Amino acid sequence: MFLTFGRSLICRDVLKKALLRLLGLILILSLAWLWVLIAAKPALAQDNTINYNNANLQNRDFSHTNLIGGVFVAAEMRGANFQGADLTNAIMTKGVLLGANLEGANLSGALVDRVTLDNANLKNAIFTDATLTRSRFFDADITGADFSNALIDRYQINLLCDRATGTNPVTGITTTESLGCK
DSSP states (O other): OHHHHHHHHHHHHHHHHHHHHHHHHHHHHHHHHHHHHHHOOOTTOOTTOOBOTTOBOTTOBOTTOBOTTOBOTTOBOTTOBOTTOBOTTOBOTTOBOTTOBOTTOBOTTOBOTTOBOTTOBOTTOBOTTOEETTOBOTTOBOTTOBOTTOEEOHHHHHHHHTTOOOBOTTTOOBHHHHHTOO
């Protein structure tokens, strides 16, 4: 009987220590979770976000403007002037940029999905790490444009390679090299 009683005391001590460790772990995890909730800032709560969703921006002059992270979803931008503009990480999905001027514009990391860039001036534009899926570039001037690491549909790459010339003055990369033309 004494032996059973001794084991019972030992079990209680082990159980008590395990319970204290579990409660300590729960407390630490709760504090960490609370800290994350307090410190977290929603990505959409940016005060200075440029938002031109569904806007009519035909023939607007945005030349040499800081438009970093700007949102141009489904915007009508025919003939708009973005020459030398900084559109780094901009979102331009479903946009229409027919005949637009993006000469020397920086669109690094931009999302340019389902955008019509027919007859656009893309001379010396920088599209490094940009997503250009399901976008059209018919008759666009891509002289010196840098498409390094950009995600572009294979069909469009083939069309772009047929007229790729020049070297980007900022990055020093040739258009043919950036498109992976053979």
